[in-house]
Amino acid sequence: MHHSIEIEQLYYSYPDGHQALRGVSLHVEPCEKVALVGPNGAGKSTLILHLNGILNGRGQVRVAGLPVVKENLGKIRARVGMVFQNPDDQLFSPTVYDDVAFGPIYQGLPQEEVRQRVEKALAVVNMSDYLQRVSHHLSVGEKKRIAIATVLSMDPEILILDEPTAGLDPRARRSLMKLLENLDITMLVSSHDMLMVRELFPRMVIMDDGCIVADGPTQELMADEALLNAHGLEKP
Amino acid sequence: MHVHFLDPYRPGSSPIHQLDARVKLILTLAYILTAALTPIGAWPVYILLLAWAVTIEILSELGVGFVLRRAALALPFVLAALPVIFTAPGAALIHLPIGPWMLTITLPGVERFISIALKSWISVQMAIVLAATTSFPDLLTAMRAIKVPRLLVAIFGLMWRYLFVLVDEALRLMRARLSRSGESDRPDLKAGGALIWRAKVAGGMAGSLFLRAIERSDRIYMAMVARGYDGEVRAAPLPRLSRRDWLTLWLCLGLLLALLTSAALF
Numbered sequence: 001m002h003h004s005i006e007i008e009q010l011y012y013s014y015p016d017g018h019q020a021l022r023g024v025s026l027h028v029e030p031c032e033k034v035a036l037v038g039p040n041g042a043g044k045s046t047l048i049l050h051l052n053g054i055l056n057g058r059g060q061v062r063v064a065g066l067p068v069v070k071e072n073l074g075k076i077r078a079r080v081g082m083v084f085q086n087p088d089d090q091l092f093s094p095t096v097y098d099d100v101a102f103g104p105i106y107q108g109l110p111q112e113e114v115r116q117r118v119e120k121a122l123a124v125v126n127m128s129d130y131l132q133r134v135s136h137h138l139s140v141g142e143k144k145r146i147a148i149a150t151v152l153s154m155d156p157e158i159l160i161l162d163e164p165t166a167g168l169d170p171r172a173r174r175s176l177m178k179l180l181e182n183l184d185i186t187m188l189v190s191s192h193d194m195l196m197v198r199e200l201f202p203r204m205v206i207m208d209d210g211c212i213v214a215d216g217p218t219q220e221l222m223a224d225e226a227l228l229n230a231h232g233l234e235k236p
Numbered sequence: 237m238h239v240h241f242l243d244p245y246r247p248g249s250s251p252i253h254q255l256d257a258r259v260k261l262i263l264t265l266a267y268i269l270t271a272a273l274t275p276i277g278a279w280p281v282y283i284l285l286l287a288w289a290v291t292i293e294i295l296s297e298l299g300v301g302f303v304l305r306r307a308a309l310a311l312p313f314v315l316a317a318l319p320v321i322f323t324a325p326g327a328a329l330i331h332l333p334i335g336p337w338m339l340t341i342t343l344p345g346v347e348r349f350i351s352i353a354l355k356s357w358i359s360v361q362m363a364i365v366l367a368a369t370t371s372f373p374d375l376l377t378a379m380r381a382i383k384v385p386r387l388l389v390a391i392f393g394l395m396w397r398y399l400f401v402l403v404d405e406a407l408r409l410m411r412a413r414l415s416r417s418g419e420s421d422r423p424d425l426k427a428g429g430a431l432i433w434r435a436k437v438a439g440g441m442a443g444s445l446f447l448r449a450i451e452r453s454d455r456i457y458m459a460m461v462a463r464g465y466d467g468e469v470r471a472a473p474l475p476r477l478s479r480r481d482w483l484t485l486w487l488c489l490g491l492l493l494a495l496l497t498s499a500a501l502f
Contacts, residue, residue, distance in 0.1 A: 052415055074427055078418025088448065089408040092441040103416040105433060108425035136447060154418060 004030050005051060005063055005158065005188060012046055012057030020046040021057055022210040028188055033180075035197040035218065036190040038207035039232035044190040045085075047207070048160055051188070052080045064157045078107060081151030085162040087143035091135040096127070096146055099135055103154035121153035122146075125179055141172025148179070158186040165193045194236040198222055206231055243400075244306075244367040252296035252365065256481045257374035258381045258474075263488050264366045268359045270492045274499045276344075276351045281499040282358070288491075289361045296369050303364050310360040317352040321345040372396050381474050390469040394456070402449060409441050 005028040012021040020043045028034050036044050049055040051063050053073045061068040064079040084090050093099040100121055104114040122128045125145040130138070135146060144164065151159065164180070165173045177196055180187070191197055197204060197218060204221050206214040208231040214221055221227065225235050247253075252260070267288070274281050293303045326344035333339075370378070376396075379389045419427040428434070457465075477485075 049411075054411055054414060074417070074419030075421065076418070077415055078420055080415075082412075082415040084408070084412050084415075086408070088444075089405075089412045092409050092413065092444050093437065094440050094443070098437075098440065102413070102437065103418060106417050106427060106429050107420040108427055108429065109420065136444065150416065154416065 004028055004065070004186065006061070007047075007050070008060035010047070010050060010057050010059035010061060012043075012050065012055060014046075020210055021050075024059075024207075024210070024212055026205060026212060026215070028186060031184065031186055032203060033187040033201050034189070034203045034205060035201035036188060036205050036207060037192070037194070037197060037233060038213075042207040042231075043210040044207055045162055046210075048082070048162055048188070048190060051158075051160055052077050052082055078103070078154055079157045081154060081156030081159045083147050083151055083159070083161045083164065085166060087140070087147040090147040090150055091143060094134060096122070096130045096133050096135055096138075099146060100149045100153045102150065107154070117153045117155070118149075121149040124152055124183070125149045126175070139172070141168050141176070144168065144172070144176060145179070152183075156185070158188070159183065161187070161189045161191075163191055163193075164189060165191065165196055194222070194234060198236055206233070208232070243372075244364070245371050246298060246302075246368045247371075248297055248369065250295060250297040250369070252292060253369045255369075255484065256477055257370045257378040258477065259481045259485045260366055260370055261375065261378040262382060262485065263492075264362050266489055266492050267362050270496050271355045271359045273496055274355065276348050278351075278499040281495055282351070282354050284495055286354075286358050289358050289365075292365055293361065296365055298365065298368055303361050303368075306364045306368075307357060307360045310356065314353045314356055317349055317356075320348045320352065324348050377471075377474065380471055386469045386471070398449075398452070398456070401452070402445070405448065406441075406445055409445065413437070413441070 005026065007024055007026040010021050010024045011019075013019045024043070024047060026047075036047070038044055046055060050057055050061055050068065053068045053070075053076060056068075063076055066072045066076055066079075068076055091099050093102065097118060100118045101114050104117045109117070118131075119128065122131065125148050127142065127145050127149060130142070130146065135143065138146065148159075148161075148164075161180075164176060168176060173193075173196070177200060180189070181200055189201065201218055204214075204216065204218040205212055206221065206227070213231060214227060222235060228235050267285075271285055274285070290300055293300045321341050322339050322345060324342050324345035326342040328340045329343050329346065330341045331338055332341065367375075373393075376389050376393050379392070380386065417427070419425075429437075
């Protein structure tokens with residue numbers, strides 16, 4: 001098992017010609033927790049969408065030991081758990097159970113194992129009582145946890161989250177942070193929540209205008225106020 | 237990620253683009269009405285109408301190929317007219333035995349089918365030119381000018397505005413599903429799931445999209461009420477038509493009327 005992310009000189013332009021990534025290189029070691037920060041439109045989400053082959057740019061991307069090419073996409077999507085910013089996009093089934101079971105059922109696991117996976121994933125996010133609830137009626141914080149459970153049920157090697165704390169109230173945010181802290185798994189998290197970044201992530205990568213402009217220990221980068229200001233960030 | 241491919245409008249500065257949207261809308265409707273009223277088998281008039289359409293397509297600088305490609309999308313609907321081949325009374329052309337039944341293709345039936353197909357094909361071309369050379373807000377203004385009920389125009393406008401939002405949402409849903417559609421490393425397992433289960437998931441996605449559209453409409457309505465909406469749609473007064481626009485309008489209407497009369501007479 002590799003559990004790592006290796007990106008080499010990645011370029012990507014959207015069909016309308018907008019160049020979103022201009023030569024991004026990034027290595028994430030197994031079980032490392034890395035925060036990806038930068039202003040809106042810096043290319044964070046675009047970069048993340050390359051990690052399971054939703055977008056395909058020019059350059060080399062290896063995830064969990066496999067090159068991201070068409071033949072590997074199925075395997076990669078099973079190994080990379082991607083949690084999108086808006087949990088509503090992720091929860092499309094009638095009940096919480098159906099949503100969390102989607103990944104395992106798609107992989108063809110036997111019914112009993114699917115059930116165990118779902119229960120385990122919901123237990124990790126502290127939502128075991130919600131098994132038969134309707135996703136539609138949950139609060140944003142609850143939806144966010146269920147969205148994380150929907151990928152944990154696939155037993156991913158890498159967890160990728162896009163703005164996990166956006167739109168959460170302080171209590172929901174705090175409990176989500178606790179959840180992320182306790183997950184022992186490779187993690188790449190894009191966020192504007194600098195306080196969370198400082199608390200949870202030892203390493204920080206700053207992106208701006210399609211490039212990585214800084215990559216280092218969070219403590220060091222956070223101390224450099226000039227750097228943060230230059231890229232539209234604020235010292236927490 | 238946004239969708240633009242739904243928008244048929246192609247910006248440009250051709251004479252057709254510059255023509256007032258009201259004139260374009262009225263003439264397009266008149267053209268389609270003329271094509272619809274032209275009797276079956278009036279081939280010379282069809283050719284003249286087609287020549288008209290092609291002229292407009294060239295003038296609009298969209299390119300004839302572009303319009304024809306788009307028009308091909310409407311071809312399947314022509315199939316709705318297929319039964320007339322068998323049902324129109326007249327001289328029999330071919331007998332097709334199907335089991336105990338006998339289908340008879342008649343000559344007037346074929347003539348009628350080809351006429352209907354041609355008429356709908358050239359009508360669609362004109363509608364495509366209208367949509368491609370007129371921006372949607374202009375089209376809405378034009379509808380208002382020709383006294384389409386205001387509420388209906390407002391509904392068209394809102395539909396247009398939120399159609400893209402909805403399609404974006406559907407794309408994001410599908411992307412999230414794709415991200416979780418993985419293959420296990422265990423060789424004994426086959427990925428994909430049962431067909432019925434996949435259908436159920438797709439149904440769930442459609443359902444949640446529907447629920448969200450309803451919720452969004454509630455929020456939009458509240459935002460409208462918050463800004464003073466009282467159920468009455470108001471709009472700014474329309475600008476006056478220039479002399480050139482009037483001239484084009486009457487000239488073309490006259491031509492269409494002449495075409496129609498000649499088709500009816502001969």
